[in-house]
Amino acid sequence: MVSKRKKKYESGEGNRYVSRKTALKMLQLSLKDFRKLCILKGIYPREPRNRKRAQKGATGIKTLYHLKDIQFLLHEPIIWKLRDYKIFAKKMGKARALRDFETIKRTLENRPHLTLDHIVKERYPSFIDALRDLDDCLTLLFMFSTFPSLQHVPRDQSALCRRLTIEFLHAVIASQTLRKVFVSIKGYYFQAEIKGQTVTWIVPHQFCFVPQSTLEVDFRVMSTFVQFYCVMLGFVNFRLYHLLNLHYPPKFAVSSADATEKTLVDEEAFVSERVAALNVPLFCTGRDTTAEEEVEIDQFPMIEDPTKLEEIKQEAEKVKKHKTLFKGLKFFLNREVPREPVVFTIRCFGGEVSWDKLLFVGATFDESDESITHQIVDRPSLGKQYISRYYVQPQWIFDSVNARELQPVEKYFLGAVLPPHLSPFIDKTREQYVPPEERALEDPSLAEMNPEKEETEEESETDEVEKKNESENEGEMLRNEEEREDGNESEIHEKDKVREQKVGIECGL
Amino acid sequence: MVEPHGISGVGTKKKRVSKKNKKSWRKHVNTKDVDSFLDDKRLEERLGTPFADRKDDELFQIDREPDGQQAHHFIGRAKKPLKPVKCFAILEERSAVPDPIKKRNRVRTPEERKHLLRKKIEEDRKERGILNKKQIIAHRNRATANANKTNRPKKGEFNVDLWEDTDNGIESEHDVEWLSPTTKYHILKNTGKMNKKLPDKFLTKPYGIPAVESPHPGMSYNPSYRDHQDLLQEVANKELMLIKEEKHLKRVTSKMFSRVTEDERESMRMKEMSEGLPEAEGDKTKQDVEDGSENDSECRAINPPAENRKKTLKKRRKLKEAQLREQQRNESRSEKKKISDIYRLKFLKQELENNDNKLAKLREKREKIKAIKANGPKQLSKKKFEPLDLEFNLGEDIKGNLRGIKPEGNILEDRYKSLQRRNIIEPTVKQRTRKANVKRYERKSHKMGWETKGY
Numbered sequence: 001m002v003s004k005r006k007k008k009y010e011s012g013e014g015n016r017y018v019s020r021k022t023a024l025k026m027l028q029l030s031l032k033d034f035r036k037l038c039i040l041k042g043i044y045p046r047e048p049r050n051r052k053r054a055q056k057g058a059t060g061i062k063t064l065y066h067l068k069d070i071q072f073l074l075h076e077p078i079i080w081k082l083r084d085y086k087i088f089a090k091k092m093g094k095a096r097a098l099r100d101f102e103t104i105k106r107t108l109e110n111r112p113h114l115t116l117d118h119i120v121k122e123r124y125p126s127f128i129d130a131l132r133d134l135d136d137c138l139t140l141l142f143m144f145s146t147f148p149s150l151q152h153v154p155r156d157q158s159a160l161c162r163r164l165t166i167e168f169l170h171a172v173i174a175s176q177t178l179r180k181v182f183v184s185i186k187g188y189y190f191q192a193e194i195k196g197q198t199v200t201w202i203v204p205h206q207f208c209f210v211p212q213s214t215l216e217v218d219f220r221v222m223s224t225f226v227q228f229y230c231v232m233l234g235f236v237n238f239r240l241y242h243l244l245n246l247h248y249p250p251k252f253a254v255s256s257a258d259a260t261e262k263t264l265v266d267e268e269a270f271v272s273e274r275v276a277a278l279n280v281p282l283f284c285t286g287r288d289t290t291a292e293e294e295v296e297i298d299q300f301p302m303i304e305d306p307t308k309l310e311e312i313k314q315e316a317e318k319v320k321k322h323k324t325l326f327k328g329l330k331f332f333l334n335r336e337v338p339r340e341p342v343v344f345t346i347r348c349f350g351g352e353v354s355w356d357k358l359l360f361v362g363a364t365f366d367e368s369d370e371s372i373t374h375q376i377v378d379r380p381s382l383g384k385q386y387i388s389r390y391y392v393q394p395q396w397i398f399d400s401v402n403a404r405e406l407q408p409v410e411k412y413f414l415g416a417v418l419p420p421h422l423s424p425f426i427d428k429t430r431e432q433y434v435p436p437e438e439r440a441l442e443d444p445s446l447a448e449m450n451p452e453k454e455e456t457e458e459e460s461e462t463d464e465v466e467k468k469n470e471s472e473n474e475g476e477m478l479r480n481e482e483e484r485e486d487g488n489e490s491e492i493h494e495k496d497k498v499r500e501q502k503v504g505i506e507c508g509l
Numbered sequence: 510m511v512e513p514h515g516i517s518g519v520g521t522k523k524k525r526v527s528k529k530n531k532k533s534w535r536k537h538v539n540t541k542d543v544d545s546f547l548d549d550k551r552l553e554e555r556l557g558t559p560f561a562d563r564k565d566d567e568l569f570q571i572d573r574e575p576d577g578q579q580a581h582h583f584i585g586r587a588k589k590p591l592k593p594v595k596c597f598a599i600l601e602e603r604s605a606v607p608d609p610i611k612k613r614n615r616v617r618t619p620e621e622r623k624h625l626l627r628k629k630i631e632e633d634r635k636e637r638g639i640l641n642k643k644q645i646i647a648h649r650n651r652a653t654a655n656a657n658k659t660n661r662p663k664k665g666e667f668n669v670d671l672w673e674d675t676d677n678g679i680e681s682e683h684d685v686e687w688l689s690p691t692t693k694y695h696i697l698k699n700t701g702k703m704n705k706k707l708p709d710k711f712l713t714k715p716y717g718i719p720a721v722e723s724p725h726p727g728m729s730y731n732p733s734y735r736d737h738q739d740l741l742q743e744v745a746n747k748e749l750m751l752i753k754e755e756k757h758l759k760r761v762t763s764k765m766f767s768r769v770t771e772d773e774r775e776s777m778r779m780k781e782m783s784e785g786l787p788e789a790e791g792d793k794t795k796q797d798v799e800d801g802s803e804n805d806s807e808c809r810a811i812n813p814p815a816e817n818r819k820k821t822l823k824k825r826r827k828l829k830e831a832q833l834r835e836q837q838r839n840e841s842r843s844e845k846k847k848i849s850d851i852y853r854l855k856f857l858k859q860e861l862e863n864n865d866n867k868l869a870k871l872r873e874k875r876e877k878i879k880a881i882k883a884n885g886p887k888q889l890s891k892k893k894f895e896p897l898d899l900e901f902n903l904g905e906d907i908k909g910n911l912r913g914i915k916p917e918g919n920i921l922e923d924r925y926k927s928l929q930r931r932n933i934i935e936p937t938v939k940q941r942t943r944k945a946n947v948k949r950y951e952r953k954s955h956k957m958g959w960e961t962k963g964y
């Protein structure tokens with residue numbers, strides 16, 4: 001017989017992509033549900049090589065998905081849960097409008113529940129895969145734990161976020177895996193090394209409430225991400241705690257001082273508050289508790305580079321020393337110091353810390369304790385000072401952690417001009433300019449004094465003024481340049497450079 | 510007699526009433542206190558000995574049971590009786606005249622309709638515990654529903670290790686090395702332990718950069734001078750780029766068109782529109798010269814009508830010969846060119862090389878741009894990705910201590926943009942739902958007359 005006529009866009013790129021509208025039709029879902037499903041399952045929109053071919057001849061820019069991705073989504077059981085939820089919402093709406101309270105109660109009791117366990121297992125087949133994605137997860141959850149209940153953000157989500165993030169912090173404290181801390185204007189950057197994976201996250205500054213509804217952010221989308229990440233972090237916490245032989249959910253031994261407070265509040269609140277204080281060591285589950293298995297570096301006799309082996313050994317030694325940086329030291333935090341990040345950092349390196357009893361629950365010792373070695377203060381001056389302890393500013397802790405050894409306390413005394421807080425993150429994309437302070441860290445002989453504060457202020461002020469004038473001056477200069485180089489061949493090269501720069505800037509480099 | 514002050518004042522004297530007959534007694538004497546006393550007495554008699562004479566044990570009980578247990582004896586609220594159905598409301602009795610035969614209007618309930626024997630059998634069965642099939646199924650369903658409800662995984666509860674069996678590959682108690690693959694497949698499939706592995710395609714990420722990018726050192730709350738200057742320089746450079754683009758766009762668009770005033774534009778338009786029209790004054794001198802030539806013919810010979818001029822045979826022959834000669838000439842020229850090309854080989858080779866070099870350079874350039882774009886945000890939707898501005902603190906904002914920190918940037922927004930940058934979600938325009946401007950009005954038939962508005 002006559003063979004089927006070959007039509008355009010039936011094979012190749014035309015066949016591989018599917019527009020969003022087509023995908024909605026295939027899945028029979030609304031747009032909100034589809035977006036939620038894609039976020040949960042990890043299905044991303046794609047950019048084709050040739051848009052016209054991929055869109056089957058249509059011009060314009062459409063959102064395209066791989067056909068295979070959509071076919072994969074067709075087998076997902078949570079689609080039925082999404083549809084059930086839609087039906088539930090319709091029933092609730094009708095019952096509310098008719099003021100039929102029996103139906104409302106009955107429908108609420110039988111509401112559909114979404115379980116994402118199988119999706120987490122599907123997307124992260126091994127534990128290491130999940131650890132790789134922890135960055136995003138932690139940052140989002142830390143941010144959401146500070147939220148009140150907003151539109152599209154259910155009330156229990158922020159409480160759950162807070163609980164999970166605190167549990168994770170406890171796991172990091174117990175495993176002593178924190179490596180770098182950086183205090184930036186955006187927030188606190190922490191970097192930990194868990195099971196060989198580097199996990200970096202940002203914790204926001206705790207300041208007054210910022211209205212989030214004025215932002216351009218789509219809260220529904222972020223809420224879906226948070227839902228998924230909550231489940232993921234829960235399972236990651238469970239496994240981390242079991243690898244560290246700790247009890248999950250976290251338990252701790254109640255000291256006698258707290259026993260009186262225990263009777264005042266209900267048990268759950270008591271536990272959650274003390275856990276949130278980050279100050280108590282958690283209960284271990286029997287087995288080997290005390291000595292951590294020291295991973296010995298095997299001797300490879302036939303390795304080519306003996307110097308590399310030495311380096312690795314030295315690195316391991318340094319890390320071991322790093323873990324007990326604050327061991328034996330006792331810290332007391334003054335009221336104006338941000339409690340959580342500082343407590344977390346100190347406890348990660350083996351130190352003991354406490355704060356004013358009235359500030360937060362869980363203070364273990366008082367300000368008048370004689371064995372306190374360091375008191376962290378952020379004021380220009382303090383009234384009563386004890387002789388037996390050092391009074392330092394909080395940057396001392398962060399700088400010591402980054403430098404992997406205790407910094408000289410004199411530079412961080414009350415009222416002293418602090419040395420600059422350098423970033424411990426080495427960025428390969430940026431030029432490797434090593435500021436004189438950093439060079440000084442490596443080689444103390446090269447130590448230079450930071451220019452005086454007044455000088456920096458003046459210079460920075462003049463710089464600002466210059467910056468504002470610069471724009472005009474440079475603009476003129478550039479225009480002149482343009483007019484001069486019209487018709488020059490080098491113009492082509494400049495245009496290329498500019499284009500590359502623009503592309504680079506677009507990428508946010 | 511004392512004058513009364515008011516209706517019932519202090520000075521009023523009570524009017525004396527005679528209690529001569531029963532009627533006046535009933536009207537004027539208040540025996541409530543006596544009645545209540547007597548009622549209490551009768552109640553006490555009914556209940557036994559009066560309360561005052563009873564012992565403490567009979568009146569009070571000491572509660573020794575702990576409170577917790579009592580909570581279990583909670584008896585739920587009795588189910589509300591069903592409301593009468595509206596569709597049968599018409600069948601109710603609505604007139605005030607009652608039916609003389611009262612028993613006619615009552616229907617027996619299903620319970621009353623059952624035969625005595627039937628009732629007895631059912632009671633018997635209930636006692637013995639024999640259930641109907643319907644009842645058995647109902648019990649079973651209720652049990653499963655309750656079990657599901659109680660065993661339902663709670664939201665914040667995690668008590669399963671998801672990655673338990675992925676520790677060191679597949680570990681099993683038995684030695685499985687000697688089993689053939691088909692056997693293994695069969696066993697796993699039928700014991701339900703078969704794990705389907707997702708193709709790697711679904712596990713790859715659409716981005717190559719780290720999720721949380723390392724910050725610029727100038728973003729520290731107490732940066733070094735040089736780092737801070739670097740950051741400010743970067744910000745300034747971005748602003749300059751924007752200014753440059755704006756200026757360029759202005760140069761090629763607005764500046765190309767000269768600015769004309771309203772009057773000038775009007776006059777220019779009038780002039781253009783009135784080209785060729787007979788003018789009253791001024792232009793008459795010009796037109797006089799041309800008038801003469803114009804008077805000859807009404808229509809100017811721009812496109813004369815076609816004439817049918819035939820070619821003679823001679824002309825055709827000549828044309829053919831010329832064509833042939835031209836063709837021959839061209840052929841010979843191309844032949845000559847071929848011969849001369851052999852001597853031009855070196856130059857030809859050079860030309861080809863130049864072409865190749867150009868193409869190679871172009872290819873390199875394209876690959877460079879491709880490499881940059883591969884790690885960048887892709888065009889996923891109509892809206893282009895707009896990166897956030899760099900967060901920076903001006904020199905005066907840097908206080909040098911943690912207490913005086915001036916926070917910049919919002920982490921939520923940063924995460925949202927980062928997700929767009931990594932091609933996980935596509936940039937979208939926030940849809941603002943417009944609220945319908947609903948007009949409310951009352952029906953004319955329901956007006957009460959005191960409305961201030963018209964409706």
